[in-house]
Amino acid sequence: MSFNPLVPSRNRLRRSDPFALLQNEIDVLFDDFGRGFFQTRSGDLVPRVDVSETENALEVTAELPGLELKDVQIEFSDDVLTIKGEKKSENEKQEKNRRVTERRYGSFFRAMQLPSGIDPAKIEASIANGVLTVKVPKPAPSVTKKIEIKPAG
Numbered sequence: 001m002s003f004n005p006l007v008p009s010r011n012r013l014r015r016s017d018p019f020a021l022l023q024n025e026i027d028v029l030f031d032d033f034g035r036g037f038f039q040t041r042s043g044d045l046v047p048r049v050d051v052s053e054t055e056n057a058l059e060v061t062a063e064l065p066g067l068e069l070k071d072v073q074i075e076f077s078d079d080v081l082t083i084k085g086e087k088k089s090e091n092e093k094q095e096k097n098r099r100v101t102e103r104r105y106g107s108f109f110r111a112m113q114l115p116s117g118i119d120p121a122k123i124e125a126s127i128a129n130g131v132l133t134v135k136v137p138k139p140a141p142s143v144t145k146k147i148e149i150k151p152a153g
Contacts, residue, residue, distance in 0.1 A: 045087065045106050045107070045108040046108060046109075046110055047062045047063055047064055047083065047108055047110055047132075048062065048063045049061065049062045049063075049083075049110060049112075051112070056137060056138055057135050057136060057137050057138055058114065058135075058136045058138065059133065059134070059135050059136070060081065060083075060112065060132075060133070060134040060136065061131060061132065061133050061134075062083055062110065062131070062132040062134075063130065063131060064085070064087075064127065064130050064131070064132050065130040066087060066130060067085060067087060067127070067130060068127070069127050071085045071086060071087065071088070072084075072085040072127060072132060073085055074123075074125050074132075074134060076114075076118070076120045076123055079113060079114050079115070079116050079118065080111050080112065080113055080114070081111070081112045081114050081123075081134065081136065082109070082110070082111045082112075083108075083109075083110045083111075083132065083134070084107070084108060084109045084110070085107070085108060086106065086107040086108070087105050087106060087107075087108065088105060114136060115138070115139060116139070117139030117140070117142075118136055118137070118138075118139050119137065119139070122136075122137045123135070123136050123137070
């Protein structure tokens with residue numbers, strides 16, 4: 001049984017093809033699928049996140065495998081939630097001549113624009129088993145007030 005890809009392989013893409021860049025980015029995304037961190041072409045680590053919404057809050061969940069509370073910082077300023085930290089390499093003795101390293105190390109940064117009106121004092125965060133959960137209470141809905149117009153003078 002032969003497999004015919006639905007999209008052209010990287011080898012057959014022409015530089016003049018307007019979809020070549022998009023296809024390459026999709027290939028990189030699928031190459032990195034399943035890892036806790038996504039590594040961009042520049043080598044930056046970016047944690048994978050899920051954002052869900054309940055009636056009263058937004059919940060941001062980020063995969064941070066191998067990290068602990070001391071390795072992560074969360075900030076909220078100007079309606080932007082920022083998750084940053086560093087995944088440090090382990091000190092290992094190299095006793096063999098060959099070594100393959102697929103795990104990624106380095107600092108990471110992820111910022112998300114949130115709705116205005118959020119009270120930063122009510123944001124809660126916890127980390128367990130390499131999963132960071134940030135709960136952001138929704139702001140109170142804006143109230144429209146009708147203003148009475150009075151005649152001048």
